[in-house]
Amino acid sequence: MSEQARPAMRCSVDRLARFISTAFEALGMPPADAATVGRLMAQADLQGSDGHGVIRLPSYARRIRAGGLNLNPNIHIAQERAGMALVDGDNGMGHLVMSRAAEIAIAKARVCGVAWVGSRLSNHAGPASLYARMPLAHDMIGLYFAVGNANHLPAWGGLSMLLSTNPIAAAVPAAEETAIVLDMATTVAAYGKVKTKAQRGEMMPEGWMVDRTGQPLLDPKRADEGFLLPIGGYKGYGLSLIVGLLAGTLNGAAMGRGVIDFNKDFKTVTNTGQAIMAIDPGAFGDIEGFKARVDEVIRDLRASERMPGVERVWLPGEQSEQKRNTYLKEGIPLPAVLVATLDAFAAEIGVPTLQRTAE
Amino acid sequence: MSEQARPAMRCSVDRLARFISTAFEALGMPPADAATVGRLMAQADLQGSDGHGVIRLPSYARRIRAGGLNLNPNIHIAQERAGMALVDGDNGMGHLVMSRAAEIAIAKARVCGVAWVGSRLSNHAGPASLYARMPLAHDMIGLYFAVGNANHLPAWGGLSMLLSTNPIAAAVPAAEETAIVLDMATTVAAYGKVKTKAQRGEMMPEGWMVDRTGQPLLDPKRADEGFLLPIGGYKGYGLSLIVGLLAGTLNGAAMGRGVIDFNKDFKTVTNTGQAIMAIDPGAFGDIEGFKARVDEVIRDLRASERMPGVERVWLPGEQSEQKRNTYLKEGIPLPAVLVATLDAFAAEIGVPTLQRTAE
Numbered sequence: 182m183s184e185q186a187r188p189a190m191r192c193s194v195d196r197l198a199r200f201i202s203t204a205f206e207a208l209g210m211p212p213a214d215a216a217t218v219g220r221l222m223a224q225a226d227l228q229g230s231d232g233h234g235v236i237r238l239p240s241y242a243r244r245i246r247a248g249g250l251n252l253n254p255n256i257h258i259a260q261e262r263a264g265m266a267l268v269d270g271d272n273g274m275g276h277l278v279m280s281r282a283a284e285i286a287i288a289k290a291r292v293c294g295v296a297w298v299g300s301r302l303s304n305h306a307g308p309a310s311l312y313a314r315m316p317l318a319h320d321m322i323g324l325y326f327a328v329g330n331a332n333h334l335p336a337w338g339g340l341s342m343l344l345s346t347n348p349i350a351a352a353v354p355a356a357e358e359t360a361i362v363l364d365m366a367t368t369v370a371a372y373g374k375v376k377t378k379a380q381r382g383e384m385m386p387e388g389w390m391v392d393r394t395g396q397p398l399l400d401p402k403r404a405d406e407g408f409l410l411p412i413g414g415y416k417g418y419g420l421s422l423i424v425g426l427l428a429g430t431l432n433g434a435a436m437g438r439g440v441i442d443f444n445k446d447f448k449t450v451t452n453t454g455q456a457i458m459a460i461d462p463g464a465f466g467d468i469e470g471f472k473a474r475v476d477e478v479i480r481d482l483r484a485s486e487r488m489p490g491v492e493r494v495w496l497p498g499e500q501s502e503q504k505r506n507t508y509l510k511e512g513i514p515l516p517a518v519l520v521a522t523l524d525a526f527a528a529e530i531g532v533p534t535l536q537r538t539a540e
Numbered sequence: 541m542s543e544q545a546r547p548a549m550r551c552s553v554d555r556l557a558r559f560i561s562t563a564f565e566a567l568g569m570p571p572a573d574a575a576t577v578g579r580l581m582a583q584a585d586l587q588g589s590d591g592h593g594v595i596r597l598p599s600y601a602r603r604i605r606a607g608g609l610n611l612n613p614n615i616h617i618a619q620e621r622a623g624m625a626l627v628d629g630d631n632g633m634g635h636l637v638m639s640r641a642a643e644i645a646i647a648k649a650r651v652c653g654v655a656w657v658g659s660r661l662s663n664h665a666g667p668a669s670l671y672a673r674m675p676l677a678h679d680m681i682g683l684y685f686a687v688g689n690a691n692h693l694p695a696w697g698g699l700s701m702l703l704s705t706n707p708i709a710a711a712v713p714a715a716e717e718t719a720i721v722l723d724m725a726t727t728v729a730a731y732g733k734v735k736t737k738a739q740r741g742e743m744m745p746e747g748w749m750v751d752r753t754g755q756p757l758l759d760p761k762r763a764d765e766g767f768l769l770p771i772g773g774y775k776g777y778g779l780s781l782i783v784g785l786l787a788g789t790l791n792g793a794a795m796g797r798g799v800i801d802f803n804k805d806f807k808t809v810t811n812t813g814q815a816i817m818a819i820d821p822g823a824f825g826d827i828e829g830f831k832a833r834v835d836e837v838i839r840d841l842r843a844s845e846r847m848p849g850v851e852r853v854w855l856p857g858e859q860s861e862q863k864r865n866t867y868l869k870e871g872i873p874l875p876a877v878l879v880a881t882l883d884a885f886a887a888e889i890g891v892p893t894l895q896r897t898a899e
Contacts, residue, residue, distance in 0.1 A: 262823045264623035264652030293623030297654040299824060322790070336853045339844030343837075351782040361785065363778040395847060412772025419722040419856040422841070423710040426720065427681070430833050431824055437837045464621045465658060465790055474789050478702075478796045482781070485698030488754060494695045497778040 189520040191512030192535055198223035200523075200538040201235060207532045208245045209252050214277055221276045221311055226513045229504035230308035230364075232373025236380070236519060237305070239526045240444070241274070247447040250274065250304060256281050259301070264293040267432055268300045272450050275306030279455055283315040283323070286459040290321055294464030299432035303453040305330050305443060309350035310364035310501070316459040317354050320468050324458040325350040328429040328436055330443040330451055333372050333409045337418035340393055342408060343437045346371050347424035352498070354462070356472035358479040362498030367421040368409035375401045375409075376444075380518060429454035548879040550871030551894055557582035559882075559897040560597060566891045567604045568611050573636055580635045580670055585872045588863035589667035589723075591732025595739065595878055596664070598885045599803070600633070606806035609633065609663060615640050618660070623652040626791055627659045631809050634665030638814055642674040642682070645818040649680055653823030658791040662812040664689050664802065668709035669723035669860070671816050676713050679827050681819040684709040687788040687795055689802040689810055692731050692768045696777035699752055701767060702796045705730050706783035711857070713821075715831035717838040721857030726780040727768035734760045734768075735803075739877060788813035 192200075202219030206212055226234030244250045254273025258266045266285050270278035282298040289296030306312065309325045316323035329345025336343060346366035353361040366372075370389040378385050379401035390398040390407045398407040411417025429436030434454025441449045462471040485494045508514070515523075520535065527534045551559075561578030565571055585593030603609045613632025617625045625644050629637035641657040648655030665671065668684045675682035688704025695702060705725035712720040725731075729748040737744050738760035749757040749766045757766035770776025788795030793813025800808050821830040844853045867873070874882075879894065886893045 260824055262651070262653030262820075264649075264654045265819075265823055267824050290623075292621070293652055294621030295623045295654065295656040297819065322786070336841045336844050338850035339841065339846055339853045341840075341844040343840055343844065349779075351786075353782070353785050361781065363782050365772075365775045365778060369772060393847075412775050413724075413728060415854075415856075416724045416771050419724060420708075422720065422837075422856065423712070423722050426712050426834065426837065427710075427819075430837060431681070431819070431821055431830065433825055433829075433833075436833075437840050460624075460656065460786075460790070462790055464624050465619055465626050466792055470792075471790065474792075474795075475785065478781075478785065478789060481700075481702055481796050482695045482698065485695050485700040485702065487698055488752075491697035494698045495774075497774075497781065 188514035189517035190536065191514050193512050193540060194223045194227045194509065196535070196538050196540050197226060197235060197513060200533075200535050201238060203532050203538065204238060204242065204527070204530060207530050208242055211253065214274070217280060218274050218276045221280070221307060224311060225307045227505050227508050228308070228310070228501040230310070230501070232371060232377045233308040235515075235523065236377065237307070239522065242526065242530065244443070244447045249448045249450065258285070264289060264296050266298045268298060268303075270300050270303035272302050272304065275304040275453060275455070278303040279306045279312045279457065280315075282455070282457050283312050283459070286457050287316050287319050287321060290316070290459035290461045291319070295458065295460045297456060297458045299428065299454065299456045301432040301434040301452060301454050302450065303434070303455055304451055305453060306455060308364055309348040310352065310362050310498070312455075312457050313350035313352040313364065314360070314362055317352050317360050320354055320461075320463065320472070322354065322460040322462060323350070323352040324460070325455070326424045326428040327455040328425050328434060328440065328453060329372065330440070330453060331372065332440050332442070334368055334411060334418070334421055335408055337411070337415040344418070344421045344425060345440060346409060347421040347428065349420070349424060353475055354472055355475040355479060356469065358476045359496070359499055359502045361475065361479065361496055362501065367417050367424060368411055370409060372409065375404050379404070381516060428456045432456070547873030548876035549895065550873050552871050552899060553582045553586045553868065555894070555897050555899050556585060556594060556872060559894050560594060562891045562897065563597060563601065563886070563889060566889050567601055570612065573633070576639060577633050577635045580639070580666055583670060584666045586864050586867050587667070587669070587860040589669070589860070591730060591736045592667040594874075594882065595736065596666070598881060601885065601889065603802070603806045608807045608809065617644070623648060623655050625657045627657060627662075629659050629662035631661050631663065634663040634812060634814070637662040638665045638671045638816065639674075641814070641816050642671050642818070645816050646675050646678050646680060649675070649818035649820045650678070654817065654819045656815060656817045658787065658813065658815040660791040660793040660811060660813050661809065662793070662814055663810055664812060665814060667723055668707040669711065669721050669857070671814075672709035672711040672723065673719070673721055675818040676711050676719050678818075679713055679820075679822065679831070681713065681821060682709075682711040683817040683819070684814070685783045685787040686814040687784050687793060687799065687812060688731065689799070689812060690731065691799050691801070693727055693770060693777070693780055694767055696770070696774040703777070703780045703784060704799060705768060706780040706787070708779070708783060712834055713831055714834040714838060715828065717835045718855070718858055718861045720834065720838065720855055721860065726776050726783060727770055729768060731768065734763050738763070740875060741877075787815045791815070
């Protein structure tokens, strides 16, 4: 761990959520919405998705102050059938739009067995797993797809940046075991991870990015000079494209040429598109039987014979769950450089620092 | 191209379909079902999915003769809600089960906007794209997931073979452009490709398989001594697992420990699980507008600036479409070793050889 990555403080999830919501209120967001966004962003840090949590607060604020985000959106259903809805986010925070979309998907899946809700005029909503996990509380499977908010990926063999990290998340409930939760960019690394490396002053491992001649790019501060690599070569290119079509094009949201770089342009409406699907295993048969079968799969995988040198076989979502449990007890570790950034940000918008925010 | 891979003959898709359906009839399959399976298997070869077409005929036949497949299945809906169905394949040919599943998904999506149909007690159904493509004719998007019929993939870091190549396919309609069709195993190579290499006497490229110590495995005849590699390392492991849960576990079909190796065991019911989803873009807005936006994405990607040495940027499905068009004109190329195998097979079951099957 580099000097800059050493945690400067540990912060409870509630305190972190309060700090974030206070900041959004100070920026003009209605208190109930600010509380929702604060809670979801803090949940991201709590599960170790540190590229998608409080680290994003200053850039969200910058967008709000530039007039690039609607603080009083009329989030509404624009199209609807029994098994689907298209939610118009009216350029509100993505966290609000996709929480709403998840609720609708769950309610419709209860009737239809499955339901799909897309969004347009949404915004960055944090880690995909936050939303894929929402159906779990209703004993449902969640799937989530999103168009990334900046193009860092060309077509396979191409150089024009027309695709993004377009993530896929899936959450499957278990009985006694921890739910399986997969959350993955269709690129080898998510761009949030590149930004975290830059913020921490660390180099990237080979395989995350290449430059325009195909040579490995290791310095995250030079990220603009190259592009992310898709998983599995042309397969990841195909997956990213399909996710973009399903989460973006289908909803009339930005995809391809229409995606603006939200790290550089804070004013233009992003027209972010996402999609969430809820599947009710109870429609396919006995729900307890299903969850017991998922437990069996989990236990079989965990009990696998292992390659030499491998201490443990992990299930997707298990490491996040471990972090969640540890950080709930010990607090969320925040590196010094992030705390300094947040302190300066708090001073700038006139709210108490994290340290001075009540537990 | 090795000596063995040189085409011994070119065969029209209709002749190939007739050869296959005649063989299935000779094995006792009802003529209408044999015609359906023959047509779908020949379509696989026509689009270049040569690991999933006529090459499979002798092993399907072996299963039928071993009593491992039901020639007169009662394919029926076991569970149903407005937006979903679970089809019980009664151990019939997967092609029949999943054609039926696709029809149901399309009909339900017309009402609900989206629909998901899973299968259990199905069997190997050929290339995933065959079924993902079916909704295209109805201006719908198709998604398809399946549990592979033999475990060739361990958990990430593990050695126990608990997962399969579990493919994902997606088909998205366009207006003037060719529909986008992605069909990919969640492993770097599909096992069908390994079998094709073995049949052709060719070596595999590095990166397809490793042995149990992690060393590259290049000889496809030694495939039993190692395992396939997932795309993107732990990400592909996660994707394969999720596909297995959605296409297998959710449907009460085989997954993990329950998957038998259909290359070695021809008698035990495979209880194969698959899932197909149809999404009606017309539910999200104007269908023509959607297809025009897909055209734009395709054209932008194709017009990409290219990496040095790259002649063309391909869209998923474009190469299959080219093969389809070429093979429709020139016939489907069949390598000598495959023709010899099929000749011997035809003699064995007492049907005319491919050469003697009417055009």
